[in-house]
Amino acid sequence: MKAIVDRQTCTGCELCVGTCAEVFKMEGDVAIAYTDPVPKEVETSCQQAADDCPVNAIIIE
Template sequence: MKAYVNETLCVGCGTCEALCPDVFKLEGAVAKVIRQTCTDCCQSAKESCPVEAIWLEE
């Protein structure tokens, strides 16, 4: 599974980075995917995003 962030929707709250630092990192006020291959925490990060800016694809 691969992780993606819609940078237009992202508000930079940092929840994804806190939950899944191997995959997400805040750069300025926007989250970026630093390792596209998901780990176990990706689903939690997706579900916790307040603006639904994260999606996962097989």
């Protein structure tokens, strides 16, 4: 699994960082996914973060 944050769409609400800090962190005003690939043990919380993103800025591949 790979997670990508669309920087143009992200509003910087930090929700994904709260849900899955193992994958997402803030970089300036937007979140980034800093682990590639997503570690197996956090795939569920990573998917949850993507599902919960209010502007659908997280792309899962």
